[in-house]
Amino acid sequence: MRFSGASRQQDGSNVREAEGSERERVRYAWRLLSVVCLASLMSGINVSSLNIALPAIVAGLDAGPVGASWILLSFQLTHVTLLIFFGRLADVFGRRTMYLTGVGLFTAASLLAGAAPDVGLLIACRVLQAAGAAMLMTNSAALVTAAFPRRMLGQGLGIYMASFSLAQMLGPTVGGLVTTEWGWRWTLLLNVPIGIVCLLWGLRVMERVPRSGEPLRLDPAGNLLVVLGLGGLLVALSQGGSGDWLHPLVVAGAIAFLVAVPVFLLVEKRVAAPVVDVRLFSEPVVGIGVLAGFLGTMSRFAVVLLMGLYFQAVQGDTPSEAGLKVLPIAIASIVSAPGAGLVLRWVRARTVAVVASTVSLAGLVLLLAVIDVDTPYPLLITAVVVIGLGSGAFVPANSTAMLQDVRPDRLGITNAVRLMAQSCGVTISTALSLMLIGLPLPPDLRAHVLEGSLSRVSPDALDGLITGFRWTFGLMAVMSVLCVLASLVGRQAGRGVPGPRAAVTDLEE
Structure with a gap:
């Protein structure tokens, strides 16, 4: 009987320990989700707000039609090129490291972009912003998935996806109000305090995860061909907006696109990753x-x-x-x-x-x-x-x-x-x-x-x-x-x- 009583006590202790561990895991998951959603709101609102702020930016920096186009296109081209690349880096070097690096890079690039004296420097800062945003995007869902217990995963992912929808809804309105009241630079500078809070909170909350130990497998040729092909098409379209379809940049961009696409398809059939x-x-x-x-x-x-x-x-x-x-x-x-x-x-x-x-x-x-x-x-x-x-x-x-x-x-x-x-x-x-x-x-x-x-x-x-x-x-x-x-x-x-x-x-x- 004593043995049976001791066994029941041990079982009860194990159950309480498991329940305590589960509660702690859930608390951690919600804290991590708060970091991910804050970063999602920051980057999402910034992207959608510039759709409304673009005319004020063009007027403020005296940008021509081509430069104006690349204020948006530089971000999008960089983002699409680096998404899978950073996903593979995160598998090797750790998602926490990659994610917090992305928050820091996006924040610093926003500060520089808000102070940019001309359209060329603004476009360069937008490239850096896009690199940071790609680090966030490629790791967010994986971090949430790893943190939440399976029975609560749908709830966690649902809230994370809702943050994108909220950013999409708020972005144009926030961008319009901020641009009208304070000027277009503040649509970028507002990211700085939000990014700092997100970075500090992330450093405190996010657990260090051991590296996978897997070998780093990249496809540099494929990434380069994406840049050449898609970038060439964008150059041709943006320069073609001037009406001069025989401009050297239009011709060069079109040739780069037409050559890069079939070569890309051939290369992708032969590489391991x-x-x-x-x-x-x-x-x-x-x-x-x-x-x-x-x-x-x-x-x-x-x-x-x-x-x-x-x-x-x-x-x-x-x-x-x-x-x-x-x-x-x-x-x-x-x-x-x-x-x-x-x-x-x-x-x-x-x-x-x-x-x-x-x-x-x-x-x-x-x-x-x-x-x-x-x-x-x-x-x-x-x-x-x-x-x-x-x-x-x-x-x-x-x-x-x-x-x-x-x-x-x-x-x-x-x-x-x-x-x-x-x-x-x-x-x-x-x-x-x-x-x-x-x-x-x-x-x-x-x-x-x-x-x-x-x-x-x-x-x-x-x-x-x-x-x-x-x-x-x-x-x-x-x-x-x-x-x-x-x-x-x-x-x-x-x-x-x-x-x-x-x-x-x-x-x-």
Whole structure:
């Protein structure tokens, strides 16, 4: 009996110890999540706020159309190039080290960018910002996944993803208000105190994790070819916005793109640790899902940027007014994303992706039909809210449709390819949009579009600018049609393939 009593006491002690360990792990997970969400808000708000602050930056630094484009494009190109590279470095050197380095680099680069005396130095600082943001992005979800117990992982990841949505919603409004009241430099300098708090809190909270000991496997040739190919395309598009399509930079950029793409595909088939595992595209569900995601991003990402420019350059609004006017786009996207998540419990993801992409297409067609110099705000906002509703639902639906059929051992690399394709879509969409809107105007007026001052400088030129907006939204509508078609093909390709991770009920048969 004594032995039995001692055994029960020992068992009770073990249970209490396990419960205490579990509680401590949960407390640590929430503290780590606070670091990750704060950094996510900092970087996300900064990125989206510059879409509204861009005209003030262009005017303040007297930047031409090409320089203005690269204020945004330099960040996007660097970010897409370094995402997978830093992910591999983190596997070897530790995610804590890589993450906190990213916070420090982003903060320091924001300070330098806020003090930049000319557009060249600002672009250089934006490259550094993008490197820091890539360190954050590639490690955030992995840190949260490692910290939370399995039963709470969905909650932790949900809050982390919600921080992105909140940043998307707040960014344009914060950027507009800060630019109007304090000047554009403060859209960058506000990152500094937030970054310092995040860095100090992260140093205190985040546990040191032993290095994996795995050998570092990189693909320098693949990364270089991404820079040459995508960078060449961006140079050609940004310089082509001047109207001189035979300019040496346009020709050189186009040649670099056309040569780098096929060479990249050949190289990636032969290296041990490719930037993009091109063998994934031999699986129809994955290949079509990546294509649909790329086309969807191409057709919708630049809407906030374009509408911010429209309200300032055409209707003469201040940055704060423009920021408030585009706010419903983000709200619509935030509302529809979790709504789509609920629908996915009962309806096939591919069906939801088709419907969502069709809704976005309807919004783009409506916007193309109504946009003019004096279009009433309710008409414009109806169109862009419809776009936002479709866009918010499409991303989770298309991602689920693609990833649920992937073998667990290939899930990580497939998701990395998905993110890279979407990032490429973001970058190319921005470059095309900034090029097209100014093409119908005389060269001496194009800079005033990106300054947001065309309505004051030359009201007679506004009809030409509206033509540029129509060209741009027309191209986006074409991309959206292709996205719908890709989603339909993906729906057919996925029939009868339940996949090892499928968790939705098939109601379409």
